[in-house]
Amino acid sequence: MKKDIDFSPVTGVKLAIAKEETTTGIEWGVYIINLNLIELQTVMITSKGYGEMDGEQRKTSTLRHMIEELGPQSIAKVEPIDPAVFSLTNEFWVSYYILDQIFDKKFIFTPGSFDPSLQQMIPELGLEGVLHG
Numbered sequence: 769m770k771k772d773i774d775f776s777p778v779t780g781v782k783l784a785i786a787k788e789e790t791t792t793g794i795e796w797g798v799y800i801i802n803l804n805l806i807e808l809q810t811v812m813i814t815s816k817g818y819g820e821m822d823g824e825q826r827k828t829s830t831l832r833h834m835i836e837e838l839g840p841q842s843i844a845k846v847e848p849i850d851p852a853v854f855s856l857t858n859e860f861w862v863s864y865y866i867l868d869q870i871f872d873k874k875f876i877f878t879p880g881s882f883d884p885s886l887q888q889m890i891p892e893l894g895l896e897g898v899l900h901g
Contacts, residue, residue, distance in 0.1 A: 778873040780804035786897025811835040817856040
């Protein structure tokens, strides 16, 4: 049962939503950052958006991603993200193993998270965006 699993606190793992200039314009992406000195194994990421948009309750599709291994002090792009969903709450549920221990954390970006005044340079990515730790 889930209540019997010891979920240790997550440290050294961050999620970022950052923008990148490409030849076709600005593209936004979701990145997972492993600052730990050990690799993460079987990284599962579930994402969804929900909230009110144009006066109506909206919900995005739930997307699931798996990364077999995320090396020590490394980064992986999880998915592209459309700025049209920035007015929703964007939730990312991240689970992974370090050795035999499972870790689990929910990262929530609220609608105001993407305000230009809150965006910053994310050194690990070399891109500007919003970092959630």
